Amino acid sequence: MLVEGLYLYMLVVKTFSGDNLRFNIYASIGWGGPALFVVTWAVAKSLTVTYSTPEKYEINCPWMQETHVDWIYQGPVCAVLIINLTFLLRIMWVLITKLRSANTVETRQYRKAAKALLVLIPLFGITYLVVLAGPSESGLMGHMFAVLRAVLLSTQGFSVSLFYCFLNSEVRNALRHHISTWRDTRTIQLNQNRR
Numbered sequence: 001m002l003v004e005g006l007y008l009y010m011l012v013v014k015t016f017s018g019d020n021l022r023f024n025i026y027a028s029i030g031w032g033g034p035a036l037f038v039v040t041w042a043v044a045k046s047l048t049v050t051y052s053t054p055e056k057y058e059i060n061c062p063w064m065q066e067t068h069v070d071w072i073y074q075g076p077v078c079a080v081l082i083i084n085l086t087f088l089l090r091i092m093w094v095l096i097t098k099l100r101s102a103n104t105v106e107t108r109q110y111r112k113a114a115k116a117l118l119v120l121i122p123l124f125g126i127t128y129l130v131v132l133a134g135p136s137e138s139g140l141m142g143h144m145f146a147v148l149r150a151v152l153l154s155t156q157g158f159s160v161s162l163f164y165c166f167l168n169s170e171v172r173n174a175l176r177h178h179i180s181t182w183r184d185t186r187t188i189q190l191n192q193n194r195r
Contacts, residue, residue: 001125003030005084012091041072084124122160
């Protein structure tokens with residue numbers, strides 16, 4: 001989430017500055033930082049885990065019990081969300097400023113800005129705010145929230161790829177062109193083999 005936000009921020013807001021980051025920096029931010037927090041959390045969680053006997057028909061996973069140790073990874077997640085929200089607001093400010101400079105009808109400008117905002121929200125991980133803190137009880141509401149969280153977080157990648165790749169007209173046109181070229185090449189090869 002942070003790398004996408006930083007990359008878009010550098011592309012849109014810092015366009016003409018010489019502050020371009022290299023791939024190694026993006027990779028270390030995107031993979032190294034989270035790995036450090038997750039390994040630290042896993043070690044701390046394994047040292048503080050308590051095992052209890054589950055009730056009948058209930059599976060009890062000690063790694064899923066919320067403890068104060070979980071803030072080792074939840075704190076950085078909150079910080080990343082705040083940073084991404086800041087990036088999103090700055091990018092929206094730049095987009096709205098550019099839309100206002102274009103001489104178009106004001107309602108169309110706001111519609112374009114709202115569309116840009118809706119497109120950027122899942123990319124920045126802002127949807128994670130919805131499932132960050134849930135009910136503390138382990139009853140029906142707790143289980144429903146856990147299922148909702150699992151569904152939302154596991155389908156977020158699919159929804160981003162659906163909107164940014166599969167429904168994108170440029171990507172669809174490129175796929176059509178590739179398939180057409182492949183069919184033509186295959187047809188030519190089949191015709192040459194028949195002779």
